[in-house]
Amino acid sequence: MLDAIASHWSTLILILSLAMAAVGIVHAIMTKEDVRAATGWVGVMLLSPFLGAIIYAIAGINRIRRATISAMRPVSPEAAAARHDRDVALEALINAEFGQRFTGLKTLGDRVARRPLTSGNTIAVLKTGDEAYTAMCRAIDAAQRSVLLETYIFDNDAVGALFVQSLGNAVKRGVTVRVLIDAVGVRYS
Secondary structure (H helix, E strand, C coil): CHHHHHHCHHHHHHHHHHHHHHHHHHHHHHHCCCHHHHHHHHHHHHHCHHHHHHHHHHHHCCCCHHHHHHHCCCCCHHHHHHHHHHHECCHHHHHHHHCHHHHHHHHHHHHHHCCCCECCCCCCCCCCHHHHHHHHHHHHHHCCCEEEEEECCCCCCHHHHHHHHHHHHHHHCCCEEEEEECCCHHHHC
16 A cells, blocks of 8 residues: 555645645635635635645635624514614615715615614714814714724824824823834825
């Protein structure tokens, strides 16, 4: 047996790598929703069957998807009714406020986004940077649990110092603060 494996080891590795690539290709085709991603992974596994299948197993399989699937599972009728009463903007309210056309847009959005339109949200149009910075710092100062600041450019100037002061005060209050600065934008700062 060992003599057969020793004399045909290259054939066995070829068969093993082709089997791994075949399994990976079938998995990529069946599970990837984006055609470009599936095509890319199939190409990687065809060009390098053994290494491509290993790379796909490590980086290509979306393990976070399970959490999304469980979040979309149907809930009990009582919980769905409570969620509806608490969160979902009533169609009669939308009809009265915005008209029948927006009701259809709401239905489309609820089905596409799989997150229902909720009431109690507002949008404030801020025309200048000074208005925006003031509103953002007020929101940071009012935060009770967490602050997530994502920005393209974060300069070391008076405005940046204003944000650093607000974020520092939030940390002192026990608020969790996370700041994400764009890697390209930071080069200009």
